[in-house]
Amino acid sequence: MKKKLLISDIAKQLNISITTVSFILNGKAKEKRISDSLTARVLKLVEEVNYKPNQLAQSLRTGKTKTIGLMVEDISNTFFANIARLIEEKAYKAGYKIIYCSTEDDTAKTRDLISMFRDKHVDGYIITPPPGVEEDIKELIAEGLPVVLLDRTLPGLPTNFVGVDNRMGSYSATEHLIGQGYKKIALVTTESGQSQMLQRLEGYEQAMAHHQLAPKLLKIPFRVTTEDMIPKIMAFLDDLRQRDDLDAVLFATNYLALRGLEAIDKLELRVPADVGVVGFDDHDIFRLYKPSVTAVAQPTEAIADQVINMMLDQLDTDDRKQATTTQTAVLPTSLIVRNSTTRR
Amino acid sequence: MKKKLLISDIAKQLNISITTVSFILNGKAKEKRISDSLTARVLKLVEEVNYKPNQLAQSLRTGKTKTIGLMVEDISNTFFANIARLIEEKAYKAGYKIIYCSTEDDTAKTRDLISMFRDKHVDGYIITPPPGVEEDIKELIAEGLPVVLLDRTLPGLPTNFVGVDNRMGSYSATEHLIGQGYKKIALVTTESGQSQMLQRLEGYEQAMAHHQLAPKLLKIPFRVTTEDMIPKIMAFLDDLRQRDDLDAVLFATNYLALRGLEAIDKLELRVPADVGVVGFDDHDIFRLYKPSVTAVAQPTEAIADQVINMMLDQLDTDDRKQATTTQTAVLPTSLIVRNSTTRR
DNA sequence: CTGAAAGCGCTAACAA
DNA sequence: TTGTTAGCGCTTTCAG
Numbered sequence: 001m002k003k004k005l006l007i008s009d010i011a012k013q014l015n016i017s018i019t020t021v022s023f024i025l026n027g028k029a030k031e032k033r034i035s036d037s038l039t040a041r042v043l044k045l046v047e048e049v050n051y052k053p054n055q056l057a058q059s060l061r062t063g064k065t066k067t068i069g070l071m072v073e074d075i076s077n078t079f080f081a082n083i084a085r086l087i088e089e090k091a092y093k094a095g096y097k098i099i100y101c102s103t104e105d106d107t108a109k110t111r112d113l114i115s116m117f118r119d120k121h122v123d124g125y126i127i128t129p130p131p132g133v134e135e136d137i138k139e140l141i142a143e144g145l146p147v148v149l150l151d152r153t154l155p156g157l158p159t160n161f162v163g164v165d166n167r168m169g170s171y172s173a174t175e176h177l178i179g180q181g182y183k184k185i186a187l188v189t190t191e192s193g194q195s196q197m198l199q200r201l202e203g204y205e206q207a208m209a210h211h212q213l214a215p216k217l218l219k220i221p222f223r224v225t226t227e228d229m230i231p232k233i234m235a236f237l238d239d240l241r242q243r244d245d246l247d248a249v250l251f252a253t254n255y256l257a258l259r260g261l262e263a264i265d266k267l268e269l270r271v272p273a274d275v276g277v278v279g280f281d282d283h284d285i286f287r288l289y290k291p292s293v294t295a296v297a298q299p300t301e302a303i304a305d306q307v308i309n310m311m312l313d314q315l316d317t318d319d320r321k322q323a324t325t326t327q328t329a330v331l332p333t334s335l336i337v338r339n340s341t342t343r344r
Numbered sequence: 345m346k347k348k349l350l351i352s353d354i355a356k357q358l359n360i361s362i363t364t365v366s367f368i369l370n371g372k373a374k375e376k377r378i379s380d381s382l383t384a385r386v387l388k389l390v391e392e393v394n395y396k397p398n399q400l401a402q403s404l405r406t407g408k409t410k411t412i413g414l415m416v417e418d419i420s421n422t423f424f425a426n427i428a429r430l431i432e433e434k435a436y437k438a439g440y441k442i443i444y445c446s447t448e449d450d451t452a453k454t455r456d457l458i459s460m461f462r463d464k465h466v467d468g469y470i471i472t473p474p475p476g477v478e479e480d481i482k483e484l485i486a487e488g489l490p491v492v493l494l495d496r497t498l499p500g501l502p503t504n505f506v507g508v509d510n511r512m513g514s515y516s517a518t519e520h521l522i523g524q525g526y527k528k529i530a531l532v533t534t535e536s537g538q539s540q541m542l543q544r545l546e547g548y549e550q551a552m553a554h555h556q557l558a559p560k561l562l563k564i565p566f567r568v569t570t571e572d573m574i575p576k577i578m579a580f581l582d583d584l585r586q587r588d589d590l591d592a593v594l595f596a597t598n599y600l601a602l603r604g605l606e607a608i609d610k611l612e613l614r615v616p617a618d619v620g621v622v623g624f625d626d627h628d629i630f631r632l633y634k635p636s637v638t639a640v641a642q643p644t645e646a647i648a649d650q651v652i653n654m655m656l657d658q659l660d661t662d663d664r665k666q667a668t669t670t671q672t673a674v675l676p677t678s679l680i681v682r683n684s685t686t687r688r
Numbered sequence: 689c690t691g692a693a694a695g696c697g698c699t700a701a702c703a704a
Numbered sequence: 705t706t707g708t709t710a711g712c713g714c715t716t717t718c719a720g
Contacts, residue, residue, distance in 0.1 A: 022715060082420070
């Protein structure tokens with residue numbers, strides 16, 4: 001078990017002071033006018049013996065951990081998993097590590113996590129907020145900590161935010177269905193008051209209204225388990241079907257669409273002949289499924305870019321309580337037309 | 345921005361020494377025979393003002409971070425995502441946090457990650473090792489750090505390990521196919537020398553040999569991109585098909601099965617009539633796909649349990665270089681029979 | 689250019 | 705039972 005190297009070890013070996021080594025290691029050699037040759041010798045030795053400063057000590061001293069906390073609704077959802085992967089990659093390039101967690105859209109859990117991140121002294125917070133965490137986030141901001149909200153905003157809380165134009169996304173999805181000759185279009189969404197879900201609802205309603213079509217809604221409570229979702233969707237669709245009032249469905253999230261496809265399958269409805277299907281958020285399965293499923297795709301790469309840029313921006317602007325200006329990025333979605341909405 | 349509370353603040357407020365507070369907070373009140381009433385008062389104040397010890401300082405002092413590093417091959421693969429989620433949950437209950445990372449089965453990246461974890465001073469390592477990291481892992485063990493390998497072992501490296509009986513898993517999957525009347529059974533696997541893949545190959549070969557059937561293999565190089573995989577699989581299957589030498593395929597991982605299904609689809613083969621299909625590692629899609637896909641399922645919950653238990657075990661046994669005894673858990677898989685292998 | 693020294697906040701041996 | 709105090713390893717001010 002080889003002894004851990006200390007900065008003092010390397011100072012000693014070179015017969016110079018710890019200070020000098022520290023300056024050089026922190027890129028202040030020029031600033032402190034340390035000779036190039038000394039600088040080179042130090043760097044060389046550090047390299048050779050593979051000295052690594054103790055990050056804990058560093059962080060304790062500087063108050064910076066070079067770590068960003070990322071809390072998404074559900075890391076096992078491909079949409080969030082992709083965003084997380086991209087953010088991590090980009091953060092890494094800027095010298096930051098990412099710690100992730102899933103909120104499961106649970107207020108209590110999220111507050112716990114925020115508190116855990118604070119304990120860990122993360123330098124910045126990227127959050128997909130569940131309802132009810134407004135106060136906690138306000139507090140973070142009040143303490144001058146960088147915060148970027150992702151995917152959804154919190155009502156009455158001006159914050160740095162990155163998301164997509166959800167209203168437009170579902171509006172154009174609905175328009176697309178109508179363009180394909182579908183008229184009896186239902187929307188299956190969640191009951192939550194999350195901003196992005198409300199916008200998706202709004203877009204659908206506007207498109208329907210625009211064509212004088214009657215909206216048909218199913219709102220699934222958030223806490224419903226995967227298994228319970230399917231019968232609920234089946235009952236809803238079957239009921240409409242009985243009344244001959246259904247020929248297409250827009251699902252407001254990818255997991256709703258997944259459950260929805262199972263429901264449709266069990267009802268033995270044919271897609272796209274009996275019902276057209278569109279999902280919000282693309283998913284691998286949609287490409288594979290038969291028929292392949294039309295989806296409103298979010299630009300994950302662009303989202304990740306914006307998020308990390310906003311974060312690094314704030315991190316750079318250092319202390320300065322720049323909480324005054326908040327940035328917002330609303331990105332466009334794109335409709336990926338596949339076979340589930342193509343009637344011939 | 346409220347001032348961060350220090351242990352000295354709370355000592356001062358109660359007119360007692362820092363030591364006393366520290367002892368109480370660390371559960372040493374009894375041991376140090378501090379009066380119950382004082383203990384209660386301290387705990388009460390701590391609760392009231394919501395004092396939280398600075399973890400960085402704590403860790404710097406004690407050398408423990410209460411953090412476990414978890415490196416899986418690919419966190420976006422449902423198999424690993426599930427395991428990770430379960431491990432995190434169980435670790436959390438024991439007071440440990442988890443930091444995850446994906447190795448992407450890349451040796452260099454993994455070594456980087458191990459080194460990053462060391463920088464972060466994680467207390468233990470749970471690793472799905474790619475080839476070529478034997479030395480790094482040996483070093484960890486040599487330094488007395490707890491290590492548990494997951495999913496696959498490293499040749500010539502006795503370590504704590506949790507995995508499944510891969511040989512038996514593919515053996516029984518192959519037997520199942522044979523039982524269903526399939527005879528011209530192919531195996532699509534990766535080229536890697538990973539222990540678990542070799543075992544899956546072995547099980548298949550043994551079952552085929554047992555029935556005097558000729559094995560037919562496709563080994564896909566690991567670095568092949570998703571897109572390139574499909575044509576490779578298509579070519580392989582089509583070739584066998586031409587020679588009338590194919591009626592079933594066993595895919596050695598869930599992502600191979602996914603690509604394989606796409607390939608089979610493009611070849612316009614019918615499942616299970618033209619070809620029977622079995623995947624190794626279950627996947628949500630397999631339930632949803634039409635027809636639903638038979639799979640060899642790993643007991644994720646049990647795996648996570650074993651992993652975390654072994655880890656906590658080592659963490660508890662404290663310093664003691666208990667590197668002498670290594671534990672191994674090999675769990676059974678189960679075959680989930682679905683429609684992709686049921687010929688009528 | 690370089691060194692001494694003061695902490696960052698907490699734990700725990702040693703005293704009292 | 706409780707207080708004093710010496711660090712954990714590093715950064716950074718201040719003085720040469």
